Amino acid sequence: MSDEREKREKLVELMRDMPIAMMTTYGSEGPHSFPMARQEVEPSAELWFITARDTRHVRDIGVDPRVSLTFSSRDSWVAMTGRAEIVDDRAKLGELWNTFAEAWLPGGPDNPDAVLVRVDVESAEYWDTPGGKISSLLSFVKTKLTGDTFDAEHGTVRP
Template sequence: MTDNGDQKKLLELIDDIPIAMLTTFGGDGPRSVPMARQEVEPSAELWFITARETAHVRAIQAAPQVSLTFSSRDSWVAAYGRAEVVEDRDKLGELWTTFAEAWLPGGPEDPNATLLRVDLDHGEYWDTPGGKVASLISFAKTKLTGDTYDADHGSVDV
């Protein structure tokens, strides 16, 4: 069951974590690469800038289903959806950052630069608001009471 509060929380957590591990399932089997997430749309579209001539782009063209994992000190997200290579120079220019330039020094005009759009189908998150102190308190509570670790958890069909 989709809960709009859970979907909003999922997208907020993703928006706060800039790097994802993108796993593709093309002809060579599962393969994961780190990707810098550029934008999170309220409609659960995620945008990435990438080089066109890569194994992950070829894998997506062969099989568009992908998995994404995001991790920070106090929250974790696992999601899956369908990826698509998008040729849109205006959108590429809009999303371009100096971080992308480290991999594609020719800028948004580089013919090897392209976009990946991932439309999420499902996501799951675990969040420990309050950071390190809240986590330590929750761990101590677990040891003292025998209760399970206290984390905010949600599962969302997007």
């Protein structure tokens, strides 16, 4: 198995427990960050989000499609960059719709204010501290005692 393939598989594994991202847009008012729920279960080079049409981030993407996404769990972190696009596709919206989206946008996928954000991922990085809290604590102690670096797995993936 290639190193690149192993890194992709590791990224997919880590993201299973990371449904919420902090998305940063770079519109005319400068960087703006906000939480967004990822809709697809399996991360790929294409990520989907449901949002309201009349929001600052939708306007920002219209000005500059570059976005950054950060995900985290208790002991792992993922950072991605890519290009976002606003997609007005009712069939895809219906396919991705869930009760979480309903809480933010009542009326279901037919709500005229509901729209999709598709992010085409250009690069991704992850950091993982396998073993959870105990392993992280032991690694921290080892770092303090020996001066070695903290034991965390790091990888960069380009789709």
